[in-house]
Amino acid sequence: MQYLITGGGIIGMMTALMLRQQGADVTLIDRQLAGRESTWAGGGIVSPLYPWRYPESVTRLASRSQALYPELTDYLLETSGIDPEYLISGMLTIAPDEEQDALQWATKNHKQLSRIPKDEISELEPEFAPDTESAIWMPDVAQVRNPRIAKSMRETIIRLGVELLEEHELHGLVTDSGKVTGVETSKGILHADNIILCTGAWTAQLVSLFSDLIPVIEPVRGQMILFKTAPDLIKHITLWEDRYAIPRKDGRILFGSTVEYSGFIKQTTEDAEAELYDVVTNRYPILKEYEVELQWAGLRPGSPSGVPYIARHPEYENLYINAGHFRNGVVLAPASCELMLKLLAGTADESESHDYMLEAERS
Ligand SMILES: Cc1cc2nc3c(=O)[nH]c(=O)nc-3n(C[C@H](O)[C@H](O)[C@H](O)COP(=O)(O)OP(=O)(O)OC[C@H]3O[C@@H](n4cnc5c(N)ncnc54)[C@H](O)[C@@H]3O)c2cc1C
Structure with missing residues (x-):
């Protein structure tokens, strides 16, 4: 099974990392160097600010991620030689x-x-x-140190064998009767079995190119x-x-x-x-x-209430979105990507995935 991830921020890189750890064939494209947008600019606090203000759906992802972070950052340091400074x-x-x-x-x-x-x-x-x-x-x-976790993840996925194609900008999708067969990029068409959009703040803009069902990001x-x-x-x-x-x-x-x-x-x-x-x-x-x-x-x-979109796009059977993490993309990343992997494998429970669907109410 081939996976093509668009967007190499913390969400795209962590999705790539987890898929590759399971032995999948993964390509990650970004229009610039991976990890240089919000992921680079953030504060790296491994908790929402005022966490009691958030809905349970955010607390759930944050708590799970907080449990994963110590081992994850040890692994990143060991694999890449770059310390994320957890x-x-x-x-x-x-x-x-x-x-x-x-x-x-x-x-x-x-x-x-x-x-x-x-x-x-x-x-x-x-x-x-x-x-x-x-x-x-x-x-x-x-906390983690953003530029360092970004560099550490980039190096880790390269070492694990993810095909990282930087300076590849997504321009559109190639579709055929409810299925995405490939993506149009600035460097040509790429094909994959599953496409995952992790394009942060640009996700709604991109989805609007091919659908009226657009996440509010x-x-x-x-x-x-x-x-x-x-x-x-x-x-x-x-x-x-x-x-x-x-x-x-x-x-x-x-x-x-x-x-x-x-x-x-x-x-x-x-x-x-x-x-x-x-x-x-x-x-x-x-x-x-x-x-x-x-x-x-x-x-x-x-995104409304800061609840991310971690879901399959309802109009395409092999198009997924993992975006809209608002102020909490660092703390929510491991659990969000874990859930994305379950969705891809078809093993996610309705109860754990419902709140992050495109159609779910968010405010
Ligand atoms: C000032 C600030 C402070 C923050 N503090 C914290 C904090 O303390 N804790 C916390 O958990 N979160 C914090 N955040 C939020 C967190 O940084 C974000 O939620 C997170 O980085 C989002 O990650 P992402 O991978 O979705 O997006 P991004 O990191 O923005 O990555 C999106 C990627 O998609 C690529 N892309 C976009 N369009 C295309 C295209 N057409 N083709 C190819 N590639 C494309 C971009 O180049 C980019 O690399 C903060 C954010 C900011 C700005």
Whole structure:
């Protein structure tokens, strides 16, 4: 059985990886170098932000992925020689009005989560200046480093024997009575038994070329800034006002991110840089002593309620979609791809796949 995956972000590469581990014949195409879009730009938190705000369908995928991540990242390091920097750094969230919801969600989903008083916030993060009496503490939240996991996955799939065709842009499908027989690319037609679209924010645009049944996925720009500081200046992921600081192992601190519905424009803006700088230095005044080293933007594949589409396209028996992971593509990737493999094998239960179908209600 031959599989052709379009889109080499974390979702496409992980789908390729898992299929190849099962011995399948896999080709992955991307119009540029694999892993350079949202997957490169993200923060790499292995948890949704404010996870209690999400529907059960997102929590289910996140929980399963969180269980898979330690072994997966060990495997990626071992196979590729590139360390994705999986790190359990814990997440501190300031959301006084949501503490009850968070505690209830944690009890229901067996998560480590507690409400901590102000003095404990200061013990955890001495440089943080809280304006509240308490915070939500999740000690086992982990992170990966996006460019590194992207490079590590790319190298891993190449070593496993996935045929990676970069600079191959998908232009359309070749179809024959309800079946896709091939894809038209910028470099010619490619044939396969099954086609899987993992094209992130571009998926709806592509599907609209050949069907009226289109997933609701739109680009949502996220901008970040990066500080170069000393290791351990900030130790934990810190989240407040929908903005978060992520400390990397080497002392770099990411701060983001904006949520902008501005089409496919990926440029950064001075306004966003100024806003992010103000918010972060207000709570972490020590960061005023450090330069902003970099600013970047990525286009998230925004979907209603953040529920991804992991499904067969109803009009084509061998066309599948794995896209629309919005703010959580990193944390949802392993479980989403595991489910995609079950769909391809015809072994997925209706109960586990229903919420991610094209026709499923999402808001
Ligand atoms: C600022 C920011 C912060 C984030 N933080 C987090 C976080 O902390 N945790 C988390 O879990 N998630 C986070 N995310 C979200 C996460 O990064 C995305 O959900 C995830 O990367 C989506 O992966 P993807 O593979 O679907 O899409 P992408 O990584 O965008 O990959 C899509 C691929 O499809 C290719 N493509 C598109 N069109 C075509 C075509 N016609 N032909 C061939 N190839 C094509 C593109 O080149 C690209 O490589 C963040 C995102 C951003 C922007």
